[in-house]
Amino acid sequence: MIKKNVILLLFMAVFISAMYCVAPAYSIELDEATRTVSFDTSSKTITLTPEQVKRGKRLFNNSCAQCHNGGITKTNPNIGLELESLSLATPARDNVVALIDYMKDPKSYDGQNSIAELHPSIKSAEIFPKMSNLTDEDLLSMAGYILLQPRVAQEKWGGGKIYY
Template sequence: MLKQKIWLSLACASLAGIMFSSSVHAIELDEATRTVPLGESGKTIILTAEQVKRGKRLFNNSCAQCHNGGITKTNPNIGLELESLSFAIPARDNIKSLVDYMKDPTSYDGATSIAELHPSIKSAEIFPKMRNLTDEDLFAIAGHILMQPKIAAEKWGGGKIYY
């Protein structure tokens, strides 16, 4: 009987732990965190909870293999942190420009198409994960990328130092 009570207590404690940790992950991000630049005009947009969730899932499925933690495995000098995104030509520090990039990527200086090297809608026949992504999906992925500096701070795009 004592063993049963101990096992029951352990099971209840374990279940409570699971429920508590789930609720921590379910906390919704505030509007300031979900506010990201929409375009070059300085306008912003507040991402919905669904866009945040979708962006994270799609980024992890389609982009994280090469950009885990916001780094770029093929070139650790250029990450997905806002500084690198803003110095690209054209700047890729807003939703519109990131969506354009995911549709038809160019080199960091904007001079050359890299669609055959970088997954994109243009190269979906080479990169199958890109085939079914809609404009809404690309919007959500871009939102995820732009929110991460607010969530992960210096770790996002931090390269070998943090990962």
């Protein structure tokens, strides 16, 4: 009986040790095509690294998801973070450079008024402290994450109350 318990204990110790030593497996690894998004208004693109995508997701969830969970906009469900809404904004926000510009100094959907006092941004970091330590690389990762989500979550991203 003692021998059986020792073997079981030894097996459990090896199993638990292996869990900590082996790198975690991710259920989905995004391919290069999925990680390639529009960089600016020209035809330039950027391919995000897997690390940038993970970082973008983490930063988005920490800084933006309170109001934009799943790509919706809680304050205006008619305008989400799906590519169609982003492309119809003035100026269009359907590329990395434009989204970074927005995260630095947000404007209304028609581009006429600053909304920095209402929307978290680098410009309003004293009001929204979560934005104060974000670097340009952080903003690039977040913008890239937002732009690739329609490929990953498809119709759920920006789908509004139907899904979230």
